[in-house]
Amino acid sequence: MEGVDHLADERNKAEFNVDDMKIIWAGSRHAFDVSNRISRFVATDPVFEKSNRALMTRKELFKNTLKKSVYAWKIIKELRLSDEEGIKLRIFMDQPGFLDLHWGMFVPAIKGQGTEEQQQKWLSLANKMQIIGCYAQTELGHGSNVQGLETTATFDPKTDQFIMHSPTQTSSKWWPGGLGKVSTHAVVYARLITNGKDHGVHGFIVQLRSLDDHSPLPGITIGDIGMKFGNGAYNSMDNGFLMFNQFRIPRDQMLMRLSKVTREGKYIASDVPRQLVYGTMVSVRQTIVSKASDALARAVCIATRYSAVRRQFGSENGGIETQVIDYKTQQNRLFPLLASAYAFRFVGEWLKWLYTDVTQRLEASDFVTLPEAHACTAGLKSMTTSATSDGIEECRKLCGGHGYLWCSGLPELFAVYVPACTYEGDNVVLQLQVARFLMKTVSQLGSGKAPAGTTAYMGRAQHLLQCRSGVQKAEDWLNPSMVLEAFESRALRMAITCAKNLSKFENQEQGFSELLADLVEAAIAHCQLIVVSKFIAKIEGEIEGKGVKKQLKNLCYIYALHLLHKHLGDFLSTNSVTPEQASLASHQLRSLYSQVRPNAVALVDAFDYTDHYLGSVLGRYDGNVYPKLFEEALKDPLNDSVVPDGYHEYIRPLIKQNFPSAKL
Ligand SMILES: CCCCCCCCCC/C=C\C/C=C/C(=O)SCCNC(=O)CCNC(=O)[C@H](O)C(C)(C)COP(=O)(O)OP(=O)(O)OC[C@H]1O[C@@H](n2cnc3c(N)ncnc32)[C@H](O)[C@@H]1OP(=O)(O)O
Numbered sequence: 001m002e003g004v005d006h007l008a009d010e011r012n013k014a015e016f017n018v019d020d021m022k023i024i025w026a027g028s029r030h031a032f033d034v035s036n037r038i039s040r041f042v043a044t045d046p047v048f049e050k051s052n053r054a055l056m057t058r059k060e061l062f063k064n065t066l067k068k069s070v071y072a073w074k075i076i077k078e079l080r081l082s083d084e085e086g087i088k089l090r091i092f093m094d095q096p097g098f099l100d101l102h103w104g105m106f107v108p109a110i111k112g113q114g115t116e117e118q119q120q121k122w123l124s125l126a127n128k129m130q131i132i133g134c135y136a137q138t139e140l141g142h143g144s145n146v147q148g149l150e151t152t153a154t155f156d157p158k159t160d161q162f163i164m165h166s167p168t169q170t171s172s173k174w175w176p177g178g179l180g181k182v183s184t185h186a187v188v189y190a191r192l193i194t195n196g197k198d199h200g201v202h203g204f205i206v207q208l209r210s211l212d213d214h215s216p217l218p219g220i221t222i223g224d225i226g227m228k229f230g231n232g233a234y235n236s237m238d239n240g241f242l243m244f245n246q247f248r249i250p251r252d253q254m255l256m257r258l259s260k261v262t263r264e265g266k267y268i269a270s271d272v273p274r275q276l277v278y279g280t281m282v283s284v285r286q287t288i289v290s291k292a293s294d295a296l297a298r299a300v301c302i303a304t305r306y307s308a309v310r311r312q313f314g315s316e317n318g319g320i321e322t323q324v325i326d327y328k329t330q331q332n333r334l335f336p337l338l339a340s341a342y343a344f345r346f347v348g349e350w351l352k353w354l355y356t357d358v359t360q361r362l363e364a365s366d367f368v369t370l371p372e373a374h375a376c377t378a379g380l381k382s383m384t385t386s387a388t389s390d391g392i393e394e395c396r397k398l399c400g401g402h403g404y405l406w407c408s409g410l411p412e413l414f415a416v417y418v419p420a421c422t423y424e425g426d427n428v429v430l431q432l433q434v435a436r437f438l439m440k441t442v443s444q445l446g447s448g449k450a451p452a453g454t455t456a457y458m459g460r461a462q463h464l465l466q467c468r469s470g471v472q473k474a475e476d477w478l479n480p481s482m483v484l485e486a487f488e489s490r491a492l493r494m495a496i497t498c499a500k501n502l503s504k505f506e507n508q509e510q511g512f513s514e515l516l517a518d519l520v521e522a523a524i525a526h527c528q529l530i531v532v533s534k535f536i537a538k539i540e541g542e543i544e545g546k547g548v549k550k551q552l553k554n555l556c557y558i559y560a561l562h563l564l565h566k567h568l569g570d571f572l573s574t575n576s577v578t579p580e581q582a583s584l585a586s587h588q589l590r591s592l593y594s595q596v597r598p599n600a601v602a603l604v605d606a607f608d609y610t611d612h613y614l615g616s617v618l619g620r621y622d623g624n625v626y627p628k629l630f631e632e633a634l635k636d637p638l639n640d641s642v643v644p645d646g647y648h649e650y651i652r653p654l655i656k657q658n659f660p661s662a663k664l
């Protein structure tokens with residue numbers, strides 16, 4: 001029934017103040033106000049309509065993305081929106097497009113790697129969108145291995161120019177978003193060659209298309225790489241290819257903040273670590289963690305509301321059937337995902353702090369925390385995106401058959417989200433970076449250099465290698481120090497086992513290759529410890545609002561104990577817990593599920609998502625699912641006529657067994 005809140009009973013059960021939780025979820029009252037205002041603005045503007053996009057052709061979808069993006073930019077300018085409001089507008093617009101790469105990578109690359117002069121020149125154009133840029137690093141032959149890129153930028157002292165060239169087919173740039181059809185410029189990563197010497201990969205600002213008629217400049221071949229996974233979804237983005245044929249750019253278009261080439265062609269490396277050339281990726285990996293919580297929260301919101309609406313079995317004497325959310329199996333699959341969404345939110349907040357801190361240090365030429373910032377951004381990007389992709393798919397299954405309908409919102413969410421496991425660094429490759437960092441930290445134990453930050457626990461190796469968990473009853477699993485000790489001991493013992501096995505190899509690199517799978521598992525254990533510890537830190541801090549802290553505590557322990565359950569092999573094989581303690585953890589989990597159950601719908605309401613943003617008939621705020629499923633079905637073009645096109649050609653001859661031209 002229209003106008004009726006079918007989930008009102010669920011909302012009345014809540015034992016906490018949802019409005020207070022909304023502030024915690026958003027991060028602050030101000031952040032909530034901005035999100036709330038901008039999401040409602042987008043939801044009510046017809047230009048941002050998105051329900052029709054699965055049926056659009058690629059060309060229609062692309063043009064629709066241009067329309068929305070330019071309209072969004074017009075709004076940002078005309079209403080003088082702040083940067084924060086502009087970002088929210090793009091998020092709630094919910095359609096991947098060139099703006100993401102222009103603002104998310106092109107502009108940050110110039111800010112991070114350009115000199116002051118270069119910033120003044122290029123940012124003044126980019127900030128007004130008089131030029132549109134993308135981030136062209138990956139090539140057909142190399143994505144993960146950045147040092148393996150083949151594009152060359154050879155300095156020509158006669159003309160004071162770099163000659164950009166793609167020497168092989170595999171050196172073609174391949175994948176950059178916004179490159180295929182829109183960008184006028186790119187930050188291109190290429191091997192710098194001066195006086196015949198290869199100085200490795202550096203960034204260059206390159207104009208690709210005419211600012212008058214948008215045609216590619218002579219010496220440039222450019223286009224879109226073609227359809228990607230799913231309908232609609234990431235196909236709104238023009239991921240592109242690009243080849244250079246001896247294309248010339250002025251010398252001052254090499255990004256020269258980190259190293260320079262002089263007029264004479266002399267290469268001057270600064271004393272900063274060369275890895276700062278990867279800085280844009282580090283910054284984006286950090287934002288991807290918060291975005292993981294957002295994507296997972298969307299899926300969980302849909303699955304939770306629908307699980308409260310959906311009834312199946314359990315009716316006695318013709319009475320009402322059981323809400324599927326009351327099945328313990330449903331809770332055991334759904335509530336850990338709800339807890340993960342909150343966990344990723346808080347670790348994302350912390351990571352933002354860490355990133356801001358390292359940025360300030362770098363500006364003061366303090367590089368000490370750079371390896372940790374790299375390991376944390378890489379590891380948490382990897383861990384949270386993998387868990388989110390799996391979680392969205394699990395939410396689809398939690399919605400049964402209807403979850404497979406496009407209008408559930410889940411197929412498209414999955415299709416848009418899943419490349420996050422690959423872009424900004426393949427998730428396995430990134431965990432191997434964490435593993436290298438851990439092996440280095442372990443090798444330095446006992447050297448007098450105390451591990452700091454997220455590896456500080458390794459400084460208590462003596463204790464953590466010997467300790468036995470003190471858990472004796474189920475409630476002990478609600479003791480933060482007992483939970484932390486179990487996770488620390490598991491992570492440390494896995495890392496030390498890897499280090500011991502590595503030391504058996506004469507050649508360390510060969511040993512590393514042999515042990516890759518174990519190293520990835522050790523890295524994941526370390527990352528999970530970070531997330532658990534940041535969630536615990538959150539609930540131990542000041543939290544305002546009626547009943548809010550209690551809910552967050554429940555979610556925190558669900559997050560930790562479900563991981564313990566899922567990775568029980570690790571916990572048992574490292575003797576971090578006994579089988580009896582593991583079974584007490586399962587007992588405690590069941591009790592926590594019962595406590596979360598009456599609050600589940602309110603906990604997803606706290607995300608404050610509009611129906612427009614959710615884009616899901618199953619996840620509607622009012623729970624009015626069934627009539628709306630019918631409405632959606634009737635909108636399908638196949639239902640435009642009762643008798644379908646093709647009846648006379650195929651169906652009728654078939655049932656009449658009358659195939660005019662067929663030789664059977
Ligand atoms: C709507 C609004 C939202 C706004 C959000 C905007 C976001 C837009 C998102 C749009 C979506 C998609 C866009 C996608 C873009 C891309 O995908 S761009 C391309 C991304 N590519 C990658 O991520 C490549 C991954 N590979 C690498 O990063 C490196 O090759 C790798 C780290 C794997 C290895 O590098 P090497 O140079 O070979 O290093 P190695 O020899 O292994 O290590 C040497 C040393 O350096 C340390 N290291 C490596 N990387 C870093 C770093 N980034 N920072 C600091 N230190 C680093 C490494 O740990 C080693 O240290 P050691 O002490 O010597 O061991």
Ligand SMILES: Cc1cc2nc3c(=O)[nH]c(=O)nc-3n(C[C@H](O)[C@H](O)[C@H](O)COP(=O)(O)OP(=O)(O)OC[C@H]3O[C@@H](n4cnc5c(N)ncnc54)[C@H](O)[C@@H]3O)c2cc1C
Pocket residue numbers: 101135136137138141142143144145174175176177234239419422423424425426427428429432516
């Ligand atoms: C939607 C999307 C958008 C993108 N946008 C951009 C963009 O804007 N700009 C840009 O420059 N790039 C972009 N990319 C490219 C992206 O960054 C790369 O695809 C990514 O870094 C992975 O590299 P790859 O494709 O070379 O994978 P590969 O490295 O070829 O991975 C293939 C397999 O090999 C494994 N593997 C590789 N190396 C190792 C190793 N050392 N040890 C163990 N296993 C390994 C991986 O785990 C994976 O299973 C985008 C990609 C996608 C999908």
